Amino acid sequence: MDRAIVVDHLIKNFEVNIKNPGLKGSILSLIKPQKKIIRALKNISFSVQPGELVGFIGPNGAGKTTTLKVLSGLLYPTSGFIQVLNYDPWERREEFLKKISLVMGQKRQLWWDLPAIDSLELYKEIYELPQHEYAKNLEELVDLLEVRKILNIQVRRLSLGQRMRLELIAALLHKPEILFLDEPTLGLDVVAQQKIRDFIYEYNRKYNSTILLTSHNMDDVINLARRVIVIDQGKLIFDGVLDNLVNQFAKEKIIQVSLSNENNIKEIEKIGKIRKISYPLVTISVPRQTVAFAAAELLQNFPVDDLTIEEVPVEEIIRKLFKGSIKIKK
Amino acid sequence: MKKYLQVLKITLQQEFAYRLNFIMWRVRNVMQVVLMFFLWSSVFSDPTKQFFGYDRTKILTYVFGILVIKAIVFSSRTIELSGIISDGTLGIYLLKPINFFKYWFTADMASKILNLSFSLVETAILFILLKPEIYFQSNPIYLLLFLLSLIIAVLLFFVTIFLINMFSFWAPEVGWALPFLFIVIVGDFLSGSVFPLDIFPRTFQNIFYSLPFPYLVFFPLQIYLGKISIPTTINGIVISLGWLIIFGVLVKYVWGKGLKKFSAEGI
Numbered sequence: 001m002d003r004a005i006v007v008d009h010l011i012k013n014f015e016v017n018i019k020n021p022g023l024k025g026s027i028l029s030l031i032k033p034q035k036k037i038i039r040a041l042k043n044i045s046f047s048v049q050p051g052e053l054v055g056f057i058g059p060n061g062a063g064k065t066t067t068l069k070v071l072s073g074l075l076y077p078t079s080g081f082i083q084v085l086n087y088d089p090w091e092r093r094e095e096f097l098k099k100i101s102l103v104m105g106q107k108r109q110l111w112w113d114l115p116a117i118d119s120l121e122l123y124k125e126i127y128e129l130p131q132h133e134y135a136k137n138l139e140e141l142v143d144l145l146e147v148r149k150i151l152n153i154q155v156r157r158l159s160l161g162q163r164m165r166l167e168l169i170a171a172l173l174h175k176p177e178i179l180f181l182d183e184p185t186l187g188l189d190v191v192a193q194q195k196i197r198d199f200i201y202e203y204n205r206k207y208n209s210t211i212l213l214t215s216h217n218m219d220d221v222i223n224l225a226r227r228v229i230v231i232d233q234g235k236l237i238f239d240g241v242l243d244n245l246v247n248q249f250a251k252e253k254i255i256q257v258s259l260s261n262e263n264n265i266k267e268i269e270k271i272g273k274i275r276k277i278s279y280p281l282v283t284i285s286v287p288r289q290t291v292a293f294a295a296a297e298l299l300q301n302f303p304v305d306d307l308t309i310e311e312v313p314v315e316e317i318i319r320k321l322f323k324g325s326i327k328i329k330k
Numbered sequence: 331m332k333k334y335l336q337v338l339k340i341t342l343q344q345e346f347a348y349r350l351n352f353i354m355w356r357v358r359n360v361m362q363v364v365l366m367f368f369l370w371s372s373v374f375s376d377p378t379k380q381f382f383g384y385d386r387t388k389i390l391t392y393v394f395g396i397l398v399i400k401a402i403v404f405s406s407r408t409i410e411l412s413g414i415i416s417d418g419t420l421g422i423y424l425l426k427p428i429n430f431f432k433y434w435f436t437a438d439m440a441s442k443i444l445n446l447s448f449s450l451v452e453t454a455i456l457f458i459l460l461k462p463e464i465y466f467q468s469n470p471i472y473l474l475l476f477l478l479s480l481i482i483a484v485l486l487f488f489v490t491i492f493l494i495n496m497f498s499f500w501a502p503e504v505g506w507a508l509p510f511l512f513i514v515i516v517g518d519f520l521s522g523s524v525f526p527l528d529i530f531p532r533t534f535q536n537i538f539y540s541l542p543f544p545y546l547v548f549f550p551l552q553i554y555l556g557k558i559s560i561p562t563t564i565n566g567i568v569i570s571l572g573w574l575i576i577f578g579v580l581v582k583y584v585w586g587k588g589l590k591k592f593s594a595e596g597i
Contacts, residue, residue, distance in 0.1 A: 072440045076593040097427040109422045111340065111348035118340055125336035126428050154347075 002086065004178060004210045005048040005071060010080035012041040012066055040066045042234040043080075048212065050177070053204045055225030056214040059322050061232045064214035065104075068180045071212070072102040085177060097201040098127055101176040105186035108163070109170050110155045116166040117151045120173060127174035134173065141169045145199055161192030168199065179203075185220055197223055218315050233320055242314060247320060250312040251287040257298055259304040271297050280305070285312070333428060334436040336415025341407060341440035352444070360452050363397045364522075367460060375465075382529045388555050389526070391465040394453055395551045396523050401449035403483045403546050404517055409509045411495035414500035416489035420592065431581075435488060442484070467554050475563050479550040482570045487546055489577040496581075499588035528557075542577070545570035 004330040017038045019029040039295035041063045048054055056064040069075040070082060073096070082089060087096040110119045124134045142148050145165040150158055155166065164184065165265050171179065181200065186195040201224055204211050215221055221228055228245065238245055257271065257278045259265065268274065272284035286294040291309060298304055347351055369571060374386040384392065412433065414420050423430060457464070467473055470490035494508050520526050527538050527548045538544050549566050552558050558566070 069421070072425055074424060076590070092424065094427040097425055100425070102421075102425055104421075107419060107422055111344060113344055114340065118343060122340045123426075125333045126426055128333070128427075263423050283503065 002050075004048045004050045004052070004085060005046075005212075006081070006083040006255075007047065007067075007071070008045050008081040009315060010041055010044045010067075010070065010082060011039075011078045012063075012070060012075060013078045015042055016040040026048055040234055041070075044231070044234075044236045046229060046236065046239050048210060050210055051204070051208040052227060053200075053211045053225050054213070055221030055228045056212065056231060057216070057218065057221050057228055057318060058214075058231035060216060062231045064231055065182050066311065067125050067231070068102065068182050068214060072100055072180050073097075073100075096149050099177045100180065101171040101174070101178075102180040103167055103171045103184060105164070105183035108155075108167060110163070110166055113154060115152045116147075116155055116169070119155075120151075123170055123173050128237060129174060133251060137173055137175060138169070141172055144202060145169060145195075159192075161188050161195070164192070164196060165187060165199075168196070172203070172218060175207065176209065178210045178212070181211065182214055183217075184213065185215060185217055193217070193219070200224055218318060222314055230318065230321065237321065246311050246314060246317060249317050251288055253288055253291045254283060254285050254310045254312060255291070255295060255298065256283045256308045256310065257302065260303040260305050264302065268302065336430060337428075337433055337436045338443075341437045342444060345441060356445075356448050356452065359397060359400060360456070361447070362523075363393055363456065366393045366396070367462065368458075371462070373399035378551050382526065383524065383557055383562045387463040387465045389554060390462040392526055392551055393466065394456070394462065396547060397453055397456075398446070399451050399480070399483075399547050399550060400517075400523055401445040402442055402480065403487050404513070405438070405441040405445035406487065406491055407441050408434045408488060408491045408495060409513070411492065412498040412506050413510060413589070415496070415592070416506075417500035424589075429435075431492075434492070438488060440498070452531055465555060466554055469556065471551055471560070472556050473558075474575060476550055476553045477566070477572070479545070479563075479567060482574060483546045483550055483565065486542055486570060486574050486577065489540065489581050491572065492581050493577055493584060496584050496588050499584075499591045516543050517546075520544065521546040522551070526551075528552075539566070540569065541572065543572070 014037070015035050016038055016125060017029060018034050019025050044063075044067065056067065058064050058146060066075065070077050071084055071089055073084075073092045076090050085096065085099055089096065110116050111122075120138065129137070142151065145168060146168065147162065147165050150162050150166070155163060158166070164296065168184070184200070185196050188196065197220060200213065203209065213220065213224065222242065226241055228238065228240070228242055229236060230245070238248070252273075254275070257268075259282060262279050265277065265279070265282065268282055268284060272286035274282070274284050276283040284294075295309060298307065348519070367390065372388045373381070374384070374389055377386045379385070381389075423433070456462075467476070491509060491512070494512050495503070497508050498506075520538065520541065522544055527544055528535060530538070538548075545566065549570065550579070553563055
């Protein structure tokens with residue numbers, strides 16, 4: 001089967017005007033505008049198979065949203081080859097637009113002053129959906145997202161979480177083959193976040209639609225996507241299965257022991273770096289290669305009741321990646 | 331086609347959601363007409379006197395004509411375009427399988443239908459209260475030309491407003507002010523919605539007639555009142571069509587440039 005998305009050597013530069021502070025700066029920028037080139041995406045390549053759920057992670061300004069905007073056809077790439085469902089997104093052909101959907105956490109597509117159902121009726125016509133198909137899709141989505149009671153309430157009167165769920169319905173009414181989700185959980189509380197996450201997972205499984213999701217909320221990505229693409233400063237620094245990210249970047253493992261007394265508890269720091277002591281539990285991290293040796297050492301010399309060996313949490317690795325404390329080998 | 335019918339419906343619904351704004355806008359228009367009615371009716375208190383080619387009946391018809399024609403020509407949703415460009419919501423529209431120009435023209439139509447219905451009711455009420463003498467054009471050729479000029483006026487206003495709103499692509503912070511100033515200065519003054527333009531000296535009139543603005547309100551009313559000859563009317567229609575084409579081409583060109591800008595900066 002064809003690949004759903006192909007991105008090859010994508011580069012995107014933005015040209016922005018810069019203004020020095022103060023009135024003088026304002027006047028100067030009028031007379032002689034100074035331009036600055038911002039290199040948002042620096043040579044990015046990847047491809048996505050139909051039905052995949054891919055998570056994009058990266059700090060603010062890394063280029064996640066820019067990537068989604070290029071893929072959906074809103075931004076014109078500076079250079080590189082892009083193909084989405086065998087279309088050039090930038091042409092924004094009707095057949096293409098009917099097969100995709102972009103949901104942006106901070107932009108709304110529902111009419112603010114009207115109940116959501118009115119907007120949905122409009123989208124039914126815009127996407128030229130037959131009545132029975134519209135009714136069926138709406139019914140399914142309303143059930144999955146549990147929004148039956150709020151369909152007839154003015155959108156402005158709803159909470160952010162309720163609104164987001166309705167936005168998802170508006171975006172999915174036409175059963176897009178590809179769904180781009182830009183920060184879908186932005187500003188939501190934990191419960192609302194979980195609802196959105198469950199839905200995305202369920203939707204991907206049920207309809208086998210391709211989903212690309214950006215979030216700076218790591219829980220979103222870790223819970224949803226098997227495959228992640230990590231972007232930092234416009235560069236792709238990792239693309240693959242989450243577990244591999246850990247294997248590739250985590251140089252340490254974590255050993256947790258439960259001690260029966262705290263006599264020589266201080267001595268433990270000779271074996272590994274202490275992460276946390278809350279007696280009787282002690283957590284240390286040791287280099288990957290020596291983990292077996294360290295464990296044996298602990299069992300021999302300390303009053304150990306219990307011992308577990310774990311991987312460093314993904315969040316921590318990613319955080320370190322962005323802070324630059326893990327070097328990327330190319 | 332059904333798409334746009336639904337756009338029409340939802341825009342009407344939305345207009346009703348902003349009842350207060352709408353009513354204030356109508357009140358403003360009615361106030362203006364009432365004010366002009368009293369002004370002109372005292373100037374033309376003698377029904378046999380003529381000034382600037384108007385008698386009492388025609389000038390009062392002009393005043394009432396403004397109310398109806400403004401409702402048809404100036405009612406617009408496209409004035410919101412600058413806001414949509416500067417806050418980036420434009421992206422949402424671009425990703426929908428719908429023609430952007432047709433979308434906004436349809437939205438304008440909704441606004442026109444609503445405003446026209448109100449203006450007709452208002453005219454009827456004012457007619458009963460003030461009992462003005464009204465001029466009825468019965469010549470079918472004039473009526474046909476009047477209709478034609480009105481259609482051109484509607485299209486001309488659409489492209490003009492669209493063009494002005496696109497300034498937001500380059501100056502998002504001043505975007506809203508331009509359409510507003512346009513409506514206040516050009517809409518009210520240069521189009522003849524405050525005074526009939528033929529009270530000005532000949533040279534001024536010639537300048538006005540070469541501009542696109544009189545063709546929005548003044549020119550259609552002149553045809554309705556039968557104040558200009560058929561050749562002058564044809565001449566005016568040609569000029570206004572010329573402006574329509576120029577602005578139409580400009581809209582397409584600037585839109586293309588604007589989208590490039592929009593995509594280059596990713597607002």
